[in-house]
Amino acid sequence: MTSPTGTAAAPGAPIPPGAAAVTVTGADGPGPRVAAGPWLLGVRHHGPGSARAVLAALAAARPAAVLIEGPPEADALLPLAADPHMRPPVALLAHAVDDPGRASFWPMAAFSPEWVAIRWALDHGVPVRFIDLPAAHSLAFDEPAPGVGSEEPAGGRDGEEATPVVDPIRVLAETAGHDDPERWWEDVVEHRPPTGTTPAGGPPRATVDVADGDGAGDERDRGDALAPFDALAEAMSALREAYGDGGHPRDAVREAYMRIRLRTARKEFGDDVAVVCGAWHVPALAGRTTLAADRALLKGLPKVKAGLTWVPWTHRRLARHSGYGAGVDSPGWYGHLFDAADRPIERWMTKVAGLLRGEDRPVSTAHVIEAVRLAETLAALRGRPLAGLGEATDAVRAVMCEGSDVPLALVRDRLIVGETLGEVPDTAPAVPLQRDLTRSQRTLRLRPEASERALDLDLRKETDAARSRLLHRLRLLDVGWGEPAEGRGSTGTFRESWRLSWEPELHVRVAEAGVWGTTVLTAATAKAEAGAVAATALADATALAERCLLAGLPDALPVVMRALADRAALDADVGHLADALPALARSLRYGDVRSTDTAALAEVAAGLAERICVGLPPACTGLDADGAEALRRQVEAVHGAIGLLLAGASPAEGLRERWDAVLRKLAARDTVAGIIRGRATRLLLDEGRLPEDEAARLMGLALSPGTPPADAAAWIEGFVGGASGGGLLLVHDERLLGLVDAWLTGVPAEMFTDVLPLLRRTFSAYEPGVRRTLGELVRRGTVPGGARRDDAGKAPRGFGPGLDRARADAVDPVLSLLIGRRPEHEEAAG
Structure with a gap:
């Protein structure tokens, strides 16, 4: 719930003319009460000072009804706020039923004035309602309106000139002579002490006892409980007179609807009505307009069918830097201010010390005391009534972090912003897919968490295998709760590693995915089948087949396999076939781990392998450098895929011999690019399909004087390039090293600069120890022809036959x- 500026407006509300203080007896005991409402309580959204002031004002005024800025379709959801399983931060989620991706959020934290007002009304049996423009209208606009989950762009539309957007807090702070609006706001509102003072350059502070938030102070406190909202009302009215809608013309429509809802409430409850809204709207609600004029503003508004529910939210998503302009840089700090009944700085430093101690940093009680003293001293030097977040952070950096920003970053992440994730009761409305996901999360003991965590799975265990299937199904549905990660050194197919992080926006993704089915299994199956029909490229079909096996979608696999077979039969591009085969080979391996029938997949993979063996040699001729490098990577991938196929339960007959023949052709043909010839030779050598002497002969031919140096360097890169053990091969076989050394020393000076980049790329991938050993071997020197002898005159070392x-x-x-x-x-x- 943002203000029209993206940063919420300052509190302030005029008391209607003629209002008088009268003594009444109510639930909170006798005391002064402002009569002849309504009371317009202007707030800053997510402001702990505003929340305390609202709580005190409601306790003093004891209204007959409470109206809150928010979508009226959510009125039926308000009783859930009193559910013991509802734990803020939470948000109202509204989405278009026919287009779930069109959605908006109204987030609320424990320190949000709106949440405090809702809980007060529910606890005291007072009717509470939302009065903002219905979500059915706001979702129908081309862009979400401010206050409904995103900010309207400052620029105009269709080439219109941008209208400046007004930040009320900044304007008021600059008027008061302050250059930091956030610091000014903290001094004026968030850090307001129990006894009122008037800070220099700021509006008068009320003498209000809001430390305990129940409004049960003395009579003077009760009489002044509503004064804070009157103090800044004149300033806000002046801003509206000077800036109009502040660059947000849609506010006129929202405020017209709010006035209509306010009129309806006054007819039902009289003037004993309290309105909690962004202070920017207060002058518009207090102004006099006619019902006909307001209805005219609402005539012809677009409309969609909207669904609403409560969803968990996070402190991180309340922070500006995380992408949601809710006007809270430090939700964790604001939550602390709201919860700390007294000594907020002392309690904060204790929290920081506990966090740093948990990270094995030496922080003592003396550090805490010194940090508190430093924060208070800094506040005094800076002319602040109380130490704020800036002073507390500076003190923590100097005393507890020894001037380093590294541990301070941890404090910012864990405490200043915070990792709190709210909870919503099961009784909250949800799409069927969300309910099925929630059941699966509980069954598999996968609790959604705001902070990122690692999850290692052993697919031989039934529970871990089910977790893997759920995460893969969600990824297929574009619900990115988990992302695959590198494992902890295990290369076995029965292990998986994930990084899990639940963001509130995933609820929208789940709602969008709900069009595919009512359960995660049926939705993933339906989407996979639709993707198979729509796939136009062979690689897309093979990737989809792999994902179906990983997700455990047996009903979708036949449809995907038919699409895969059709695409494979029509695609004659060897490069496309080479890109598709590795995914099929991996899928066959995954099928073994997950006990999935992959007979049809094996048949398609064998057919692709055969076609690659036929078409690859002609495709490797006449290539430029970039094309040769791309095809070299494809040859390596196909080689690994064929190895997986040969390791399967029923490999294709003769596949090994046919692939070896292809590699021999590539290694022997002069028309094939050097990098491919070198890699084919190396693959045969590593597989034991090529004698070491034959490999040395091929290298000698490739590095002969008649070969252009650039082609020879490319062959070397293909044979010993990268980090695939080429360096160790040269270390242990000095015959090959001697050939490379002899060739390199014979490269003409004018050609050396051309081959140097290739050589640097080849040898820079080796481990430092390998490069050092090669240098020491080369330092011994060579004999004519590349033969190498040690100091004793023995023959060069190398691999035996x-x-x-x-x-x-x-x-x-x-x-x-x-x-x-x-x-x-x-x-x-x-």
Whole structure:
């Protein structure tokens, strides 16, 4: 609930002419009471000082009804505010039934004046109603109106010149001679002491006892409880006279509707009505207009069918820097001010000390005392009546953080902004999909939390597998509660890692996804089927098949597989086929983990592999540098995918031999780009399909004097480039290193600058230790032809022509000891 400026307006409300103080006896005992209302209580949304003033004013005035700025369709939801399971911060969510993505929020914290007024009315049995423009109209506008969850742009529409937007607090602060409107507001309202004073340059403060918030002070306090709202009313009226609507013409429509609702309430309850609204609207509500004029402003407004409910909110979303202009830079601090009955600075420093101690920082009681003294001293030097957040933060930085902003950032995140997530009772209205999601969250013990947390899953466990399916289904529905993350060193397919963070906007995403079904399973299935029909690219269909397996959608998989088979049959681009195969191979592996039938998927994958084997060699010729690099990555991906297919339960017959033949063709053809030839040679060597001597021969040919240096450098990058063990290969096989060294020293000086970028890219990916070892080996020197001999004149070291089983068996006892396994010969003997 924002003011017309995005930052809420200052409190202030005129008492209607003729109002008089009379003594009455009510629920709170005898005391002065302002008669002849209505009482217009202008507030700053989410202001703890305004909230306390409202609480005191309601206790003193004891109105017969309370009216609050908000959508009137939510009147039926107001009793839920008294539910013991309702815990702020919460928000009213309104969305268009036919277009759930068109939504608005009215957030409320425990220190919001509106929330305080609602709870007071419910606790005292007083009728409470919302009086703002209905959500049915505000949602129908092209842009959400201010005060309904987002701010209207300052600029005009359709090329109109932008109208300046007025910030009432800034104008009042500058008028009072202050350059910091937030600090001025804190001094005037949020830090108002129990006994009134008049701060320099500011409006008069009322003598009001609001420390306990119940208005049960002495008679003088009761008589002055409404004075704060009168103190700034004249200033706000002057602002409206000077600036009109302040750059928000739609406010005239909202205020017309508020006046109509106020007239209706006065007919029902008389003048004993209290109105809690942004102070910017108070002059408009106090002005005299006719019912006909107000109705004329409302004539012809667009309208949609709206659904409303309560949803949890977070302190982080109340902060300006998180994207919602609610006018609260520090909701955690404001919540502390509202909750702290006395000594707010001392209690705040104690909180900060507890937080820092929990992070193993040495903070003692002496630090707390010194920080309090410093904050109070800074307030005195700066001419502030009480220490505010600025003084408290400066004191924490100097005393508890030793001048460092690193631990101070933690204080800002955890305390000044805060991580509080509200709760809403189950009885609150919700779309069926949201109810099913809530049930699943409880069954699987996945509690939504505002702060980000890591979740590691073992898919061999039934509960973790169900959690994985739920998170994948929500991602398919564009409900981004969880995002996949890198695991903790495990490469097994039975493990998954997630980062979970629940944001209030996800309730809108759930409402949008509700058009697909009433449960998470049926909605995800329906959306997957629709996506399969709409998929035009083969890669889209394969990615969707993978997501269906991850999400456990057996009913959607046949539809997706038919679409996949159709796209694969029509797509003749080898690059598209190469992009699609890895996802299918991963899906087959996931199917094994999740016990899913993947026979149809395996058949499509085998067909794609066959077509790639046929079409890849011709596609690797005539490429420029960028095209060659892209195809090199595709060759690597296909190689890994075929490895997964061969590791499956029923691999395609002869697939290994056909793929090896493709790699041999790529490695031997001069017309293939050097980076691809080098990578094909390396893949064959790593798989044991190419003898080491043959690999050395191919390298010698690629680095021969007749090969252009740029082509030779590209071959080297393909063979030993990246962080895939190429450096260690050169370290252990000095024959290959000698060939590279001999070629490099023979590159003409005029060509060296052309090949240097490729070489830097190749060798910069190696670990520092590998680069150092290679440098030491090169320092020994070479002999003609690239052969390398050590100081004793022995032959160069390299890999033998085959496996030396005797040397390998010698390692077995040590390896068995390291992994805790008995050697094979001991197991056979005993």
